[in-house]
Amino acid sequence: MALLQIAEPGKSAAPHQRRIAVGIDLGTTNSLVAAVRSGVSEVLADEQGRFLLPSIVHYNEDGGVELGYNAAEKANQDPLNTIASAKRLMGKGFDEVAQMQAYELVSGPSQLAAFRTRAGDKTPLEIAAEILKSLVNRAEQSLGDEVNGAVITVPAYFDDTQRQATKDAATLAGINVLRLLNEPTAAAVAYGLDHQASGIHAIYDLGGGTFDISILNLSKGVFEVLATGGDTALGGDDFDLLIVQWIASQADYENLNVQQHRYVSAVAKAAKESLAEAATVNVELNEFGLQWQGELTRDQMNELIDPVIRRTLRACKKTLRDSGVDVSGIEQVVMVGGSTRVLSVRDQVGALFQSEPLVSIDPDRVVAMGAAIQADILIGNRPDSEMLLLDVLPLSLGIETVGGLSEKIIPRNTTLPVSRAQEFTTYQDGQVMMSIHVLQGEREMVQDCRSLAKFTLKDIPPAVAGAAKIRVAFQVDADGLLTVSAQELTTQKTTQVEVKPSFGLEEVEIRRMLQESFANAAEDAAARALREIQVDGQRLLDALDAAIAEDGKLLSESETLSLQTEMDALRVLVAGEQKTDLERAIAHLNKSSEAFAAARMNASIEVALTGKSIDSLE
Amino acid sequence: MDFKQNYFELFQLPIAYQVDSHRLNDAYRELQTQIHPDRYAQGSEAEKLSSVQASSFVNEAYQTLKSSVSRARYLVELAGVAIDLSATTIADGAFLMQQMELREELEDASHSADPEKLLEKIAQQVHDNLADLVRSFSALSEPWDFNDLNVESVGQGAQLVYQMKFLEKLSIEIENIEQSLLD
Structure with missing residues (x-):
């Protein structure tokens, strides 16, 4: 349990007492926790000395929960009760992901996708909460003290619902969230402070399931994000899938069942990792009724995964344009995320940015390390720090207008925090209510954008059409989270806003989950x-x-x-x-x-x- | 929160179209260093809210003064002429003619054999036209005295702003087409 220490009444904690804050990288494949000790940011290991915690949760037959490597061992035998890569489904509606393989998915609370397990239906948010709790426990064991707060990283390209789901997961895990920090920005902090870097940097972050590209201007402790782009459903998992398809076609297997698919995925992943060192690798299947052997060369693999790499490069070009910087203006490109170990990724990114990619900090650890540095500052341990992170909104915010079109209110790449207001009026005489549909995304049509919420403005004073003036204010905070408020201007009365998130949990749902998670606790x-x-x-x-x-x-x-x-x-x-x-x-x-x-x-x-x-x- | 001061005063810059970008950048960073929500992570809810509002205001002010188009618009509005983009009327016939031609070229470009090359040419044209407008606005607004404004001159300034916004919109359309070619 990660609760804050409470000082005795009347004796508040001494102002300069050092407090413990951690940085958490909640990854698709692996998660990590880091903390600053004696001025140095370091990733914390488990009792066996392992730094990574596989982002896998297993619900066992005894009603218990296992995590990380222990859970990974169960993935092959009991795939439906062993949830991996849950981050891919964070904040997603059931309808959006129903086709996701390898799990039994159901429509959970608020139409959110949920995994059907023997312990009940679990939303990705609950899976994430288990991982977060485990990481905080690790930190408390390792540091010998209670954790007072955490900075949790998210892909820069996460939209509002995905960010909110991450924050809700932390709430469920009982963590005091100091800030949601974008993963590439966290990496920039780790590199920037380590290397005294200045100038414009590109951060290429290819993880297991998400891809981000951020262009930052670094100068005297100020990290100013100029533009960010990416794809929250693109990563090393896609490399694995392409290799699985190749193996299946070579071995002439048509329909792999869930267990077999998991098994072949693991073999494919291992082959991919070997090819970072070796030029060829022997691929062998000999379990779950599969019997096959073959050889995969690095060139063959590069050809297989090339379409995925190309997609990331297209996003890089687009983001460069958005930043208003051309390739020659980029000082250095930093590689982040386990998937950047694939040599072809490094080669092609290096070619695009015309510079040797920077890989001096372990691409798996760099995000957590940067997050820990910011956590240490936010908790108040470095009052003299001059560091300032100026991040941006990754995707435009808009509202639905006549004809099913999205009208942009805050464009992407606007520096956060930001607040904008828009005035609306009634189009019918005597109209007392108004519905506002908030959207996120770049496309013109409503159905191509992500629906964030629907608001109903009530108690508008009845008047002729066009007379009432309602001012709707959008505020996006430093976590990239949106809040909306509304005011009727002719009466100055703050209009009641009913928030109905399209894919989000209401507070009562989180309370219920909390209650459930305590069913077996003291x-x-x-x-x-x-x-x-x-x-x-x-x-x-x-x-x-x-x-x-x-x-x-x-x-x-x-x-x-x-x-x-x-x-x-x-x-x-x-x-x-x-x-x-x-x-x-x-x-x-x-x-x-x-x-x-x-x-x-x-x-x-x-x-x-x-x-x-x-x-x-x- | 006392945000009645105008954006120029906020950054302690003279009220004028020409802005010293170094001074603007330095003042912006100095302000954010003091008021950004990261400085109030341990503050009370009231302080956090106050900081988000102040920081948003400073961001908005900075973005407005940084861009030559929005800075022109802001200056005209500060001079008392509201810019209503939903009811734009551009009086300059020659400008309108030029715009119609550019739009026709844009239409043709999307269907041509080498759209990227043509788009780039049009984008350059729009860029050059915009630069001309910025120069004109700069010259026009140079003598503006905010204690004794020449109403006619400000009105001309507003016309230039409408033309700038027009070109800005066109350049977004070009970007969108270029983007759809990339996908």
Whole structure:
């Protein structure tokens, strides 16, 4: 269980006490956890000294859950209860992925795809939560302390639903998410800080199931993403599949069953890995009723996988155009992800960018290492750090307009965070409701974009058509997550927005999953919910203590007094067990500290521009 | 949040079309270093919200001043003339004629034997025309005094902005066609 430590009431944690934060690379094939120790970012190994955790979860007959290498061993015998590559289905609707092989898929909550297992129907989000929990446990064992927060990486090209699903998985695993960080940006951080790099860099990240290309400008600790592109359903798995098809056609096998398919995939993967070193490899099938032997050369494999590599190169060219940089402007190209071990990938990427690809950091570990560095900064262990990550929105956000067209509101590659507003009006006399369909993607037609959510604006004051003015504001935060709010402008009344995510879980679903996951655990969900709120309360107190210590001079005497009084009351509640009162006090204190927060922000802007400290601004 | 100040004031730049890009970049980075949500990861919810809003505002301001088209539009709006793209009226007959020709060429290019080469030629043409408009706007707005604005001159500026937006839209269309050729 990864919950935060709670300081004794009245004795908040010392401001400079070092806190533990980790970076987690939640991969399609393998996952890793890293932390900064003595100023160095390192990937944490399990008890057997292994760094990778295969992203595989097995539900066994005794009602237990096995992970990683242990689960991988069960993949061949019990494929339907052994889930691998769940990341490919994150945030996907059942209808979108029903054809995915090798599993029994069902339509789960909110029409999300779910795996049918003996332990019940499991959404990819629940599978991811198991992996995250296991990684946090590993970190706590290895570091001998509780983990206070984590930065979790996602493919840069993940859309809003996929990001939200990842964040929900972390919530389910009880992790305090400091930030969702894009994988190529994380790699850039690891390389940038290690090599004192500057100039424009391309990060080519080909993992097991996802591909990203990001173009970044690195300068004096600022990592500015200029453009990003990719494909969230393209990776080393596709290389394996092409080799499986080749083996099947060579061996004349027409219909492989689930078990056989898994087996041949494993053989294909091993052959691919061998060909990174050897020029030819012997391929042999001798299990699950299959009997065949043959030889695969590197040239043959290169030919097989060439279409996949070409697709990645097309995405690179497109992203380069988006960034407004041409090939000659690229300082260096960095290789990330296990699939960049394939020599043909390195050769072709090197040729495209006209430079020798940089591979000096292990392509499997670099993302987790970068994430750990950012986690260490975000948790507050490096107050003097000058590092600044400016990432972008990977896919345009739009809304459905007349004729089934998508009108772009925020274009792709806009720097985050971003907020944009759009005004809408009624088209019928007396209209009191309005539906807004939020979309993500580049295509013109609604059906070619991804549906994010449908919003219904209610209580619009009845008037003639075109008289009401509704302002809908879109806010995308630094995690790349969207929130929408609406206001009726003629009455200034904030219009009620009913959010119906197209492929997302509602909070009640997450609570239910949480409850289920506690069915066999010692602690129950209610107790954990209370503890989480206590942690929230303590975090708020710590934040305000620090803010007052730093900028208390921005408050008048009476403001300080009323804030302190509320804080004292909260301190008492944090130590108690009155969940509802505690929640209410937190919400209230958040509200009453808004003006102080805004004042601090304005003071910060002044400081930035004049180079003076806040003290001299009074 | 006190964001009533205009984008030029935010970055402490003079209100003018010519912008010192080094000063703009430095001021932008300095501001984000102070207010970006990463600086408030341990802050209260109110602080996080405040930081997202401030950081978004600074991003918007930066993007607006960085691009020569949106900077022109912003300056005209600051001078009191609203730009309504849904009801564009371009009065310049010669410009309209030129645009019609470019569009016809674009239409033909998609069906030609070597579309990429033709598209590149049209893209270059659009790019050059845009650069001309930027120069014209720069010259036109040079003498603008925001305490004593020449209404007629600002109106001419607005016309130039409509023409710029027109070309910008065309260049997006060209890019889309080029993109569909790549796929």
